[in-house]
Amino acid sequence: MEFGRLNQKEYQTFVQEHFSHYTQSAEHFAFRDANQQDVHLLGVKDENGAVLAACLLTEARSLKFFKYFYTHRGPVMDYSDLNLVKFFYSNLTKYLKKHQCLYVLTDPYLLENLRDAKGNIVENYDNHLFIKQMEQLGYQHQGYTVGYSQMSQIRWLSVLDLADKTEDQLLKEMDYQTRRNIKKTYEMDVQVRTLSIDETDRFFKLFRMAEEKHGFKFRDKDYFEKMQRTYPNNSMLKLAYIDLENLLEKQKAQHKTLRKELEEAEQKLQENPNSKKSKTKHQQVTQQFEKQEKKIAQTEALIETDGKVLDLAAALYIYNEHEMYYLSSGSNPKYNAYMGAYRLQWDMIKFAKEHNIKRYNFYGITGDFSDDAEDKGVQRFKEGFNAHVEEYIGDFIKPVKPLFYKIYQLLNR
The missing domain is CATH 3.40.630.30 (Gcn5-related N-acetyltransferase (GNAT))
Known part of the structure; x- marks a missing residue:
């Protein structure tokens, strides 16, 4: 050699x-x-x-x-x-x-343990001979750390296996609430697009909101611009957003359809006032109609106060032949109801499938699986997509x- x-x-x-x-x-x-x-x-x-x-x-x-x-x-x-x-x-x-x-x-990108989302070991990779060899070569293992560090790469990763699975299979294996949230983003007309490097500010504004929420300062805007220049062909800033005028137009069209259904239900109820089926149908359509009116009023009010386009969530993604990596992200907590982060993930999972990438790497978690872990919410979010946990050697x-x-x-x- x-x-x-x-x-x-x-x-x-x-x-x-x-x-x-x-x-x-x-x-x-x-x-x-x-x-x-x-x-x-x-x-x-x-x-x-x-x-x-x-x-x-x-x-x-x-x-x-x-x-x-x-x-x-x-x-x-x-x-x-x-x-x-x-x-x-x-x-x-x-x-x-x-x-x-x-x-x-x-x-080394070397697995120590494969775990389920709760932290239970599913498979152990016996690396003691490797560690012994490294020690003989003068390398000091820094231990099996838990938590985030500014000095080294995260040791715990949350990963979704995409190999040999259709989009339908991936959806079915997610938990019910995650599937429902993804579906709702389509109903609410959430869109996703790629930001150019000149639009990094739009991403960074959302990223800073995440920093403020979690009480830490991680990166400056220059870092994200540098990442895009470093990986020009395989990095993306993705933005989930809503064009409220488009949403309003669709809501009004649905309102018009429901009005017609309500008129038909009222007609049938008049013809058969004692029909249980007609009463139930009329009640259901009335509730849907009134709910749609509230949605229209909320959207119109939001246009007045917040403008025509809402930036919901954004994230930096990098990919290679082996993995899609979901790295830094942020969202506007005011618009959490629109589920922008869920739409981002689903769109990028589909992107990975289209490019024959076999792993979707949600990236770092702390490795603390207790109920008071600082990233408990982040862990549950990733778990909802059916991601497992990979613990690396360190x-x-x-x-x-x-x-x-x-x-x-x-x-x-």
């Missing part, structure tokens, strides 16, 4: 053919190489030149004279092949020593310059 740099073409072919995270993409490399020049494509080839492992690494300045390296959910390899693991990581250390590396963080850190790394740790306590 041979360790070294990979060119962009051979790297791209490998990560497209092997399950990998979107951060391990040629698009990510191309953007950073052109704009920051802080990225490396490394890998292992066999004696015939076939790629066996590939990894995108980035570097950042640390302790002024050194660098910190990060593998971004990599490398992409068969982690059960411990000889390959040993060869890659031991040669990576030699490479990093030549590049003034202080320490390296690696977070972070490993190797101090390449141990003495200076201890100084770094003291300074950052």
